[in-house]
Amino acid sequence: MIERAYGSAQVPEREDFAEEITHGWFNVAYRIRLRDGQQAVLKIAPPADVAVLTRERDMMRNELAAMSLVRAHTKVPIPRVDYADISRELVDADYFFMEYVDAVNFGIATSQGRLPDEVVVAGGRQLGALNRELNSIVGPHFGPLAGPGSATWRAAFSRMIEDTLLDGARANVDIGWSYDEIRAVLAENAHVLDEVTEPRFVELDLWTKNSMIRDSRIVAILDHERALYGDPLMEAGFTGIDLPAFGDPTDFMRGYGIGELSASERVRRRLYSLYLAVIMIVETKYRGHQDATTYEFGRAQLDLLMPQFGCDSVTR
Numbered sequence: 001m002i003e004r005a006y007g008s009a010q011v012p013e014r015e016d017f018a019e020e021i022t023h024g025w026f027n028v029a030y031r032i033r034l035r036d037g038q039q040a041v042l043k044i045a046p047p048a049d050v051a052v053l054t055r056e057r058d059m060m061r062n063e064l065a066a067m068s069l070v071r072a073h074t075k076v077p078i079p080r081v082d083y084a085d086i087s088r089e090l091v092d093a094d095y096f097f098m099e100y101v102d103a104v105n106f107g108i109a110t111s112q113g114r115l116p117d118e119v120v121v122a123g124g125r126q127l128g129a130l131n132r133e134l135n136s137i138v139g140p141h142f143g144p145l146a147g148p149g150s151a152t153w154r155a156a157f158s159r160m161i162e163d164t165l166l167d168g169a170r171a172n173v174d175i176g177w178s179y180d181e182i183r184a185v186l187a188e189n190a191h192v193l194d195e196v197t198e199p200r201f202v203e204l205d206l207w208t209k210n211s212m213i214r215d216s217r218i219v220a221i222l223d224h225e226r227a228l229y230g231d232p233l234m235e236a237g238f239t240g241i242d243l244p245a246f247g248d249p250t251d252f253m254r255g256y257g258i259g260e261l262s263a264s265e266r267v268r269r270r271l272y273s274l275y276l277a278v279i280m281i282v283e284t285k286y287r288g289h290q291d292a293t294t295y296e297f298g299r300a301q302l303d304l305l306m307p308q309f310g311c312d313s314v315t316r
Helices: 002-006 060-074 104-111 117-134 153-172 179-195 238-241 250-256 263-287 294-307
Strands: 020-021 028-032 039-045 081-086 093-098 200-203 213-214 216-223 228-230
Touching: 002 081, 002 093, 020 250, 060 081, 060 093, 060 200, 093 228, 104 117, 117 213, 117 216, 117 238, 117 250, 153 179, 153 228, 153 238, 153 263, 179 263, 238 250, 238 263
Parallel strands: none
Antiparallel strands: 020 028, 028 039, 039 093, 081 093, 200 228, 213 216
């Protein structure tokens, strides 16, 4: 794989040339040291025979498409892609090599208390501004970048929720509520989705842990595989509006340039948090988590949201 990407002269001689980067939950990633000492990052998708969520099929190809769009239409800093192979000739999975960014993971450093408060605040605002720039890209349809797309955001988002519920049913996942209750909440509130009439590039996974910081500046945004065309209000940075466990979104929102949401925007945002909560629960079965902590966290978030839609957890 390294020979294809960088040539035979860069194939390492030592056996300790690869170190796994363990922060991600989907693709596997390695920091690679080439023969001349340069570093790179190798990302490998799950093998073709591994069961994944519907939205995760061909997700690495989606990431490559997203990175191409970001490079072409924005100045948002992302790693350079050195080589991509989706032929599945060498390994039964897509993979690509990208630039190694010599910086600190913003989210991890923040959670460990390694950054001054003023740097954390400034970093949050930078993320908001960068996310707004990403959202400036206008797409040809709603839904997956490569299509098939939908003419309306209501249709695209409804499909996304239904796909996740079907994934859950397929794996017999208990989400704590009946799947039809989730469908009923969407049906009752789907009209607010019609306010979104222009498909915008949505990064979707821009958490602090998917960014790198150096000298108090965000120097790279990572992990673009979940990007789609939809409603910018769906971005991860807004999640704390509905779910306090995801942190105070104030700095992100100030950097983004958005204040209080309207009543209908709040409903849209709550629907997106509902979608996220269902995903968090369902994906634990597909990831094979042995520890119930992540599952229980997702259940707690869903239990927090459903009463906000008028669903009574007491009578369940």
